[in-house]
Amino acid sequence: MKNISEMTAGEASGVRYVLMDIDDTITRNGKLPLSSYSALWKLHDAGLKVIPVTGRPAGWCDLIAREWPVDGVVGENGAFVFWEEPRPREGGGHVHGEGRAAEGGPAPRLPVLMAEYHPGAVRNNHPVLVRVRERALAEVPGLRDAKDQFARLFDIALDFAEEDPVLPLSAAERVRAIAEEEGAVAKISSIHVNIWMGDYDKLSMAERFLGSRFGWRPEGAGGGEVVFAGDSPNDEPMFARFPLSCAVANIRRYEGLIGELPGFVSTKEYGEGFAEIAGTILRMRGVYE
Ligand SMILES: [Mg+2]
Numbered sequence: 001m002k003n004i005s006e007m008t009a010g011e012a013s014g015v016r017y018v019l020m021d022i023d024d025t026i027t028r029n030g031k032l033p034l035s036s037y038s039a040l041w042k043l044h045d046a047g048l049k050v051i052p053v054t055g056r057p058a059g060w061c062d063l064i065a066r067e068w069p070v071d072g073v074v075g076e077n078g079a080f081v082f083w084e085e086p087r088p089r090e091g092g093g094h095v096h097g098e099g100r101a102a103e104g105g106p107a108p109r110l111p112v113l114m115a116e117y118h119p120g121a122v123r124n125n126h127p128v129l130v131r132v133r134e135r136a137l138a139e140v141p142g143l144r145d146a147k148d149q150f151a152r153l154f155d156i157a158l159d160f161a162e163e164d165p166v167l168p169l170s171a172a173e174r175v176r177a178i179a180e181e182e183g184a185v186a187k188i189s190s191i192h193v194n195i196w197m198g199d200y201d202k203l204s205m206a207e208r209f210l211g212s213r214f215g216w217r218p219e220g221a222g223g224g225e226v227v228f229a230g231d232s233p234n235d236e237p238m239f240a241r242f243p244l245s246c247a248v249a250n251i252r253r254y255e256g257l258i259g260e261l262p263g264f265v266s267t268k269e270y271g272e273g274f275a276e277i278a279g280t281i282l283r284m285r286g287v288y289e
Pocket residue numbers: 021022023024025189190230231232
């Protein structure tokens with residue numbers, strides 16, 4: 001991993017899409033600091049496509065797609081993507097509180113929330129997932145359901161580090177082994193072990209979305225149009241695919257668990273590290289605050 005300061009102007013100028021993990025990449029201790037939220041706005045305002053790619057649930061992604069300065073959000077580790085599209089309102093009706101459209105003028109437009117689900121995604125009441133959860137809770141002391149489970153459609157999330165007691169990574173690895181024994185897919189994030197059925201991950205859904213929504217061609221410029229920022233083992237498929245991938249400095253906790261490290265790493269940790277990455281990309285493109 002090179003320090004992010006070594007990214008060249010040539011590399012930064014080719015970037016069109018900035019994708020990022022959420023937990024412990026743009027957050028710190030579970031909060032979204034001003035520096036990283038502001039960085040999302042700056043990337044958005046500079047005309048880059050901003051797309052979080054997260055293990056967080058559908059219920060959170062509805063809010064993110066609607067309220068954050070993003071062009072889409074991939075959730076539940078690739079089970080779906082949500083995005084907003086501007087659409088003319090049926091019948092040209094007016095927007096409550098905004099006054100009536102001028103006679104003969106353009107119809108007011110409200111964005112519409114769109115969703116695409118991965119064809120391999122299986123709802124999380126699948127008997128294999130039920131069995132994995134029961135075994136993991138019984139066999140790994142201290143493990144518990146993630147509190148955001150109620151908002152999930154396709155995966156189960158078991159918490160080992162979002163709340164106390166924080167369990168060692170070996171506990172998360174044990175959960176992953178149980179899931180794989182039972183025939184499910186499991187990925188370890190910085191807070192949860194996410195377990196699902198179906199042949200998808202963060203990368204496969206991100207690539208589908210970039211292609212279908214923006215016409216991105218994977219064979220195009222070798223992936224150099226895409227920057228992905230992440231922090232943990234469930235980000236590895238993204239690190240492996242995009243040569244301009246970046247990690248925040250806290251990735252060093254997982255170095256032994258990640259086979260494919262990203263090309264760049266920030267000096268700072270967590271959301272401040274993401275702001276450093278975003279600021280470097282913008283500066284190298286000639287955008288100054
Ligand atoms: Mg993370």
